[in-house]
Amino acid sequence: MSGTVALDDLVSWIRAFRDTVQQHKDELTQLDSAIGDADHGSNMARGLDAVVARLDPLPASPTDLFKTVGMTLVSSVGGASGPLYGTLFLRMGPALSEGEVDATTLGAALRAGVEGVVARGKAELGDKTMIDALSPAVDAWDTAAAAGATPADAARAAAEAAARGRDATEPLVARKGRASYLGERSAGHLDPGATSATMLLEALRDTLAAAE
Ligand code: ADP
Numbered sequence: 001m002s003g004t005v006a007l008d009d010l011v012s013w014i015r016a017f018r019d020t021v022q023q024h025k026d027e028l029t030q031l032d033s034a035i036g037d038a039d040h041g042s043n044m045a046r047g048l049d050a051v052v053a054r055l056d057p058l059p060a061s062p063t064d065l066f067k068t069v070g071m072t073l074v075s076s077v078g079g080a081s082g083p084l085y086g087t088l089f090l091r092m093g094p095a096l097s098e099g100e101v102d103a104t105t106l107g108a109a110l111r112a113g114v115e116g117v118v119a120r121g122k123a124e125l126g127d128k129t130m131i132d133a134l135s136p137a138v139d140a141w142d143t144a145a146a147a148g149a150t151p152a153d154a155a156r157a158a159a160e161a162a163a164r165g166r167d168a169t170e171p172l173v174a175r176k177g178r179a180s181y182l183g184e185r186s187a188g189h190l191d192p193g194a195t196s197a198t199m200l201l202e203a204l205r206d207t208l209a210a211a212e
């Protein structure tokens with residue numbers, strides 16, 4: 001691949017995200033047991049299994065794909081993360097309704113998705129949520145795309161930024177979601193949602209690198 005991303009690649013991304021979450025389900029649940037209610041791994045794994053079950057037959061377009069992914073997550077995942085990840089994908093779809101998907105349009109779609117998560121969850125950077133991984137990731141994506149990066153290279157930069165954002169959640173005190181009930185005791189643990197959000201970007205990085 002060079003400059004454009006095919007529908008097949010986007011479907012592979014979602015499948016790869018499911019596979020990664022399945023592989024790390026216990027780790028995500030472990031993180032959520034430290035500062036939440038120990039269901040983030042099982043929530044995400046169940047939701048993504050339901051998503052993958054709906055990818056055959058193949059959606060007709062990127063817009064259809066992300067609509068299916070988003071609606072399935074909203075309806076099948078309990079907890080905060082279902083509606084939030086659902087919103088991310090539901091907002092991505094319309095941003096990809098015209099023309100080819102390239103680094104700029106995929107970056108714009110990711111940004112629309114992350115803005116949807118912010119609008120729904122009201123989390124700001126530093127609140128120790130998935131936003132701490134997602135927000136720097138879309139910024140890094142846009143910087144790379146503006147400099148002429150391929151989608152694969154933009155995804156590399158975004159995944160790195162997400163991982164740094166995830167790691168930076170460890171010392172933070174949570175200000176949103178269940179972890180915020182713990183107050184100061186939420187410090188000293190990685191945020192589960194920032195960890196799964198990094199897996200989302202890493203799945204995209206790996207999928208686009210394989211398609212290159
Ligand atoms: P629940 O907290 O309802 O059990 P999960 O355990 O599946 O749901 O997901 C927890 C994750 O959701 C947190 O680690 C955090 O990243 C994310 N999260 C919670 N509330 C918000 C919010 N308001 N905005 C953004 N992300 C949030």
Ligand code: MG
Nearest residue numbers: 036037039040
């Ligand atoms: Mg939980």
